[in-house]
Amino acid sequence: MADKLQLLKIGGKVLDDEALLAQVLTTFLHLEGRKLLVHGGGKRTSELSERLGLTPKMVDGRRITDAETLEVATMVYAGLFNKMIVSKLQSFGVNALGLSGADGNVIQAHKRPVKTIDYGFVGDIDQVDSAAINRLIQADFTPVFCAITHDGKGQLLNTNADTIAAQLAMALAPLYHVTLIYCLEKDGVLSDPHDDNSVIPELTPDTYAQHRESGVISAGMIPKLDNAFNALQVEVAEVVICGPQSFSRGGGTHLHR
Amino acid sequence: MADKLQLLKIGGKVLDDEALLAQVLTTFLHLEGRKLLVHGGGKRTSELSERLGLTPKMVDGRRITDAETLEVATMVYAGLFNKMIVSKLQSFGVNALGLSGADGNVIQAHKRPVKTIDYGFVGDIDQVDSAAINRLIQADFTPVFCAITHDGKGQLLNTNADTIAAQLAMALAPLYHVTLIYCLEKDGVLSDPHDDNSVIPELTPDTYAQHRESGVISAGMIPKLDNAFNALQVEVAEVVICGPQSFSRGGGTHLHR
Secondary structure: OOOEEEEEEEOHHHHHOHHHHHHHHHHHHHOOOEEEEEEOOOOHHHHHHHHOOOOOEEEOOEEEEOHHHHHHHHHHHHHHHHHHHHHHHHHOOOOEEEEOOOHHHOEEEEEOOOOOOOOEOEEEEEEEOHHHHHHHHHOOOEEEEOOEEEOOOOOEEEOOHHHHHHHHHHHHOOOOEEEEEEEOOOOOOEOOOOOOOOEOOEEOHHHHHHHHHOOOOOHHHHHHHHHHHHHHHOOOOEEEEEOHHHHHHOOOEEEOO | OOOEEEEEEEOHHHHHOHHHHHHHHHHHHOOOOEEEEEEOOOOHHHHHHHHOOOOOEEEOOEEEEOHHHHHHHHHHHHHHHHHHHHHHHHHOOOOEEEEOOOHHHOEEEEEOOOOOOOOEOEEEEEEEOHHHHHHHHHOOOEEEEOOEEEOOOOOEEEOOHHHHHHHHHHHHOOOOEEEEEEEOOOOOOEOOOOOOOOEOOEEOHHHHHHHHHOOOOOHHHHHHHHHHHHHHHOOOOEEEEEOHHHHHHOOOEEEOO
């Protein structure tokens, strides 16, 4: 039986609220076995961009990453949030080590090709070096990944943190019994977006398809769930969608193959 | 005979000039044996602070690090420059891995106590975990340190990059034959600040004391040289003060015990 590895992804509201973040990191600290964290950048990237006089460019709800926005993202994700999380985990006795995809060449990506939209310096992942990441895990470090990758030719790239989490989970699945945990704001996938208590406790590909068709599952949740079911098909043992509260109780929405 | 380890410190002008940086990293790439890089943040920290409407606070030529300035330093050092250098080295085939002192708890510091001046979130180094750093080196990573440390209680701290380089060199000296290289703007320690060709090829504690007394060595150089001679007394094998050009030729000022 492979060792357990729990992979937690946090972002958005959790990163923006110091008390929530502390709560989530405390739950993370008590997880058994090997673990790994992935984070995005919350509102701070847009805030910093605005303070610098840059206008966040969005197309279809997606951020366009021009050269200046990439610099801001690199500063906020790889600098501010990554080091804040690492130092906080260290204070809890977790031997955290912060990583972008460039560090140790652990995640290599390519700039997304321009079709109708030029997303700018956005990277789609080509390969995850699970052996290098495992060397760090086996050396007793707890890797903390930010949402920055690189192309191996000296170009940093902005990559969706949910996707990084799913790709890491899939790459490490042959080595560990991997649980992928997405910690969002709400306590799980809701069947009624206006009722925080309407958490769907379990989802299978079939029930997910039904809920999608009937419009029960909100549009914003669909890319996350697609990523998650994709990961389950590539040997990831478990996927959980939860919030800070349900994470601490082992609750949330559990996804099964 | 211990393996060779070459420890290069870069900062200031080298970081601010893309062509100079590329030149220095190319020389670094060709250094034989194990290696390690330490960098500061150049002008970008002050520039970003100004764009954000913060006024850089200086006392006796030293930056006062308030909470906002620490955030800026963390973003620029640990984010922007660290990842830029790491991705550039990766593109050269060097398996660089970026670190702050918080990552893997490799450099722990304490906030400098307030005597007459409160320097703010400035850290004086308590300990370097040479075993943890060596685990990374032995796993074939090339560590790239930025000038951010932590206190082990969740507080990040701004620490002078020259001091980090010297402390790392001293901590690794029992394990390796360490050469500490400070790559500055000029080609070495000058005997005439107006003549870039007046590089002093060698300095011993005696000749350093003489040059200090006669005022030949400029004030800005003295803390660097004090650090350097200090390192030599703690088993560091060699210290070299050079510039981008002399670094590529193996020139500069060589310091001996």
